[in-house]
Amino acid sequence: xxxxxxxxxxxxxxxxxxxxxxxxxxxxxxxxxxxxxxxxxxxxxxxxxxxxxxxxxxxxxxxxxxxxxxxxxxxxxxxxxxxxxxxxxxxxxxxxxxxxxxxxxxxxxxxxxxxxxxxxxxxxxxxxxxxxxxx
Amino acid sequence: xxxxxxxxxxxxxxxxxxxxxxxxxxxxxxxxxxxxxxxxxxxxxxxxxxxxxxxxxxxxxxxxxxxxxxxxxxxxxxxxxxxxxxxxxxxxxxxxxxxxxxxxxxxxxxxxxxxxxxxxxxxxxxxxxxxxxxxxxxxxxxxxxxxxxxxxxxxxxxxxxxxxxxxxxxxxxxxxxxxxxxxxxxxxxxxxxxxxxxxxxxxxxxxxxxxxxxxxxxxxxxxxxxxxxxxxxxxxxxxxxxxxxxxxxxxxxxxxxxxxxxxxxxxxxxxxxxxxxxxxxxxxxxxxxxxxxxxxxxxxxxxxxxxxx
Numbered sequence: 001x002x003x004x005x006x007x008x009x010x011x012x013x014x015x016x017x018x019x020x021x022x023x024x025x026x027x028x029x030x031x032x033x034x035x036x037x038x039x040x041x042x043x044x045x046x047x048x049x050x051x052x053x054x055x056x057x058x059x060x061x062x063x064x065x066x067x068x069x070x071x072x073x074x075x076x077x078x079x080x081x082x083x084x085x086x087x088x089x090x091x092x093x094x095x096x097x098x099x100x101x102x103x104x105x106x107x108x109x110x111x112x113x114x115x116x117x118x119x120x121x122x123x124x125x126x127x128x129x130x131x132x133x134x135x
Numbered sequence: 136x137x138x139x140x141x142x143x144x145x146x147x148x149x150x151x152x153x154x155x156x157x158x159x160x161x162x163x164x165x166x167x168x169x170x171x172x173x174x175x176x177x178x179x180x181x182x183x184x185x186x187x188x189x190x191x192x193x194x195x196x197x198x199x200x201x202x203x204x205x206x207x208x209x210x211x212x213x214x215x216x217x218x219x220x221x222x223x224x225x226x227x228x229x230x231x232x233x234x235x236x237x238x239x240x241x242x243x244x245x246x247x248x249x250x251x252x253x254x255x256x257x258x259x260x261x262x263x264x265x266x267x268x269x270x271x272x273x274x275x276x277x278x279x280x281x282x283x284x285x286x287x288x289x290x291x292x293x294x295x296x297x298x299x300x301x302x303x304x305x306x307x308x309x310x311x312x313x314x315x316x317x318x319x320x321x322x323x324x325x326x327x328x329x330x331x332x333x334x335x336x337x338x339x340x341x342x343x344x345x346x347x348x349x350x351x352x353x354x355x356x357x358x359x360x361x362x363x364x365x366x367x368x369x370x371x372x373x374x375x376x377x378x379x380x381x382x383x384x385x386x387x388x389x390x391x392x393x394x395x396x397x398x399x400x401x402x403x404x405x406x407x408x409x410x411x412x413x414x415x416x417x418x419x420x421x422x423x424x425x426x427x428x429x430x431x432x433x434x435x436x437x438x439x440x441x442x443x444x
Contacts, residue, residue: 005299006299006307006310006311006314007299007310009310009311009314010310010313010314010317013314013317013318013321014317016321017317017320017321017324020321020324020325020328021324023328024324024327024328024331027328027331027332027335028331030335031331031334031335031338034334034335034338034339034342035338037338037342038338038341038342038345041342041345041346041355042345044358044362045345045346045348045349045351045358046349047362048349048351048358048361048362048365049349049350049351051362051365051366051369052351052361052365055365055368055369055372056365056368108375108376108379108380113368113372114372114375114398116397116398116399116400117396117397117398118396118397118398119395119396119397120394120395121392121393121394121395
């Protein structure tokens, strides 16, 4: 009678089975959470990276701005630009309205961070302009 | 003299009825013939293992119906076969005061006294007699020559039985089969658990790699702060573009024009030269309808707008 009752073995196995099922269920739930977290983080990282690339890339902004200011449409204008550590200040006391429209359109349609600007109409064809763009 | 049971240092002869037995520690027991059914016969098989398969059919219809456990051993040319009910024996033992935990080996009187030359006196009123190799319980009065059973000098055989409390519900084999099935299920669930755990670890480690992949700060906290900052910047620039687009979309007459525009922090200042003061209301209504938050004042025909960004 020292032998282990087989019912005990069966019972013990059943208990282990139930515990494992419970653990598995909890692990599956954790897996879903881990998956969701991963995809949320992935999306957030992609979005942050895109925003950073478009709106906070100093090198990219500087290159794009200088290319714009040296474009054929603006090369011969009276624009004066000062490159500072964190911004470019574009000024002109008498910019042609055509060039002014071109410049503002390009700035506003691009992903430049316009810190401030001032446009003052001098006459029908001339505009006093000052624009600060963040790098 | 009470001979309900005889005891050596750890061996008891137990009958179905009698006074309560008091023992200390674990004892081996010999069960009286009243606990089991026995058959002794020659069979056309060689080994006990072959007989064991036939036991239920050998006893079928010769003993009362019920769920029996069987035991057999070979004695010379004969096979000795026993049928017994585990639960009934255990219940009877319990009634006599013997718990399962107190019982060591269990022997049957048949295997222990089969070769006894004399009848054995087990109590004042009963004795064990051997009839054609079968150990039977008889009133002691029928065997006056019976000798007193002395377990101190008795050498036990190697034939023992095991009792299972629930053998009457389901046999041990079925229990082990069920246990095997559950063990396989445990194994499968265990393997799946391992796989799920490894996937969790994989996703957790990938989470850490995501920020590195996109060249972002390493912690979630830093990334949330960065995202908030960038979203704020993006939102303001979007508002600025929306407001300017709506201002440029105002339908002005040929003698009307925008004379001044300035962005300072969160405000856009716009001055428009109008043909008449009354035009201001129309432009204000248009911009408001387009979702631009503004206020304005007039200085002669000049409309000065303050647009919140």
